[in-house]
Amino acid sequence: xxxxxxxxxxxxxxxLTSEEENLLFSKLVERKYLKDQYIVQQGDICKSxxxxxxxxxxxxxxxxxxxxxxxxxxxxxxxxSDLGSFITQNPADFNVQCIENTQLFQFSYNNLEELYVExxxxxxxxxxxxxxxxxxxxxxxxxxxxxxxxxxxxxFKKTYPKIExxxxxxxxxSYLGITKEFLSKIxxxxxxxx
Amino acid sequence: xxxxxxxxxxxxxxxLTSEEENLLFSKLVERKYLKDQYIVQQGDICKSxxxxxxxxxxxxxxxxxxxxxxxxxxxxxxxxSDLGSFITQNPADFNVQCIENTQLFQFSYNNLEELYVExxxxxxxxxxxxxxxxxxxxxxxxxxxxxxxxxxxxxFKKTYPKIExxxxxxxxxSYLGITKEFLSKIxxxxxxxx
DNA sequence: TTTATTTCATAAACTACTTCATTTTCTATA
DNA sequence: TATAGAAAATGAAGTAGTTTATGAAATAAA
Numbered sequence: 001x002x003x004x005x006x007x008x009x010x011x012x013x014x015x016l017t018s019e020e021e022n023l024l025f026s027k028l029v030e031r032k033y034l035k036d037q038y039i040v041q042q043g044d045i046c047k048s049x050x051x052x053x054x055x056x057x058x059x060x061x062x063x064x065x066x067x068x069x070x071x072x073x074x075x076x077x078x079x080x081s082d083l084g085s086f087i088t089q090n091p092a093d094f095n096v097q098c099i100e101n102t103q104l105f106q107f108s109y110n111n112l113e114e115l116y117v118e119x120x121x122x123x124x125x126x127x128x129x130x131x132x133x134x135x136x137x138x139x140x141x142x143x144x145x146x147x148x149x150x151x152x153x154x155x156f157k158k159t160y161p162k163i164e165x166x167x168x169x170x171x172x173x174s175y176l177g178i179t180k181e182f183l184s185k186i187x188x189x190x191x192x193x194x
Numbered sequence: 195x196x197x198x199x200x201x202x203x204x205x206x207x208x209x210l211t212s213e214e215e216n217l218l219f220s221k222l223v224e225r226k227y228l229k230d231q232y233i234v235q236q237g238d239i240c241k242s243x244x245x246x247x248x249x250x251x252x253x254x255x256x257x258x259x260x261x262x263x264x265x266x267x268x269x270x271x272x273x274x275s276d277l278g279s280f281i282t283q284n285p286a287d288f289n290v291q292c293i294e295n296t297q298l299f300q301f302s303y304n305n306l307e308e309l310y311v312e313x314x315x316x317x318x319x320x321x322x323x324x325x326x327x328x329x330x331x332x333x334x335x336x337x338x339x340x341x342x343x344x345x346x347x348x349x350f351k352k353t354y355p356k357i358e359x360x361x362x363x364x365x366x367x368s369y370l371g372i373t374k375e376f377l378s379k380i381x382x383x384x385x386x387x388x
Numbered sequence: 389t390t391t392a393t394t395t396c397a398t399a400a401a402c403t404a405c406t407t408c409a410t411t412t413t414c415t416a417t418a
Numbered sequence: 419t420a421t422a423g424a425a426a427a428t429g430a431a432g433t434a435g436t437t438t439a440t441g442a443a444a445t446a447a448a
Contacts, residue, residue, distance in 0.1 A: 069336055071336060178405070
C-alpha cells in the first residue's frame, strides 16, 4: 500500500529520519475493509487508531431506541477510531463503519505505546493532531447551539464539499443532528431561494 | 501560591525530577484575577494556558445578537484557555471570564514551547490531557443530539455537582444549550415529580 | 432601612424541528 | 427492460423548546 500519504501527513508536524520512518512502518498494519464492514463496534475494546489511505468511514453512536447519531465522517488523510475506548482500553461508545471500501494503516495500542518510547517525537505529532481535533469539536458544539439547522448544513457543505458528495443524505442529516425529512425540506427551501 | 495542586495533577500522568519541577515553575506565572475579569477576550490572541488553583471561570462565545453560549466551566485542578487561539496564535473565538476570584498558574505560549523542548515528557502530559478533553467534547456532542434538555440537566448535576452549586442558573442553562426560562420549567417539573 | 440590580419563576403565543404516512426518484441487478 | 429495494421528497399533525412579558425573591449597595 502507498506510504506516501501518511509520510506527507506526518511531515506537516514533525521530521522523521528514514530509520524512524522505517521503524514506524514496521509497526503498522495495512488493512483493507469492504463497504459496510465495522472497524470498531460499540461495546468492544477499540484496538487501533487508523490513518485512511482511501475510502470513507462514519463514526456513530446507536442509542437504546436504535437511532444512530453520526459524530463524524473520515476520508483520505484523516484518522478514524474511538479514541475514548482506545486510550482507556474500555468498551467503545461508538461504532466505526466503512461506507466505502477502505484502505488504512493501523496503529495498535501496544505498538503505539512502544513507538512513543522509541520515537518520542510522535508524542508531539499526536499532541498536535489531538489539539486540532479538540478545537474543531468545541467549535461544533457552539455551532450546534447557536446556529439553525439550515446554517449548519450550509457550513457543512462549504467545509466538507468532498464528503457531501460521497455520503447519502440521511447520514448528513444524522451528522447535523436533524431528521432526514427536515434536511430534505431545508434543501428544497434553499433551491427555491435561488 | 501553593504549587502542590499542579504538582499532584502532573504526577497523575508523568514523573518529573525535582530539577524539572523547578524549571517548570520558573517558567510559570502566578496570577490572580477578580470576579468578572477576563482572562481571554474574543478577538484577542490567547496568550496562555491556565491551571486553576482556586476560583471558577466560564468560557463562552458571544454571537452577533449578543447572546452568550457557554462552552464550559473550569474550577480548581482544571485548565482554562481558548486552545484554538493559543495553538494557532490567531484571534480567539471565545471569552474566558472569572465568575469567582481566581488564582492560577499561567503557561505562556513561548514558555510552553521552550518547556516542550527542555522537558519532552511534557508533550506526553499535554497529549494525554488533550486526548481526554477531546473525548469528553465528543461525548457532549452526542448527548446534545440524543438526549432531551431534562436528561442533559440531570447528567450535568450528577457529573459536576460542585459546579452546579457555584454557578447561577442562567449560566447552566446556557451551558446546556437552552434558555433560562426552560431550565426553570425543567426544575419545577423535576421537583413536582418527587 | 430603602433602593437598585440580579436571579428565579410562571404563562401564553410562537417556531424550529419531529413523527408518521405516502409517494416519487434513483440505483442495481436479473 | 423490468423489477425490487433503498434513498429522497412531500405534507399534515404534533412537540420540545423559544420568545416575550411580568412579577416575586434574593442579593448587594447606599
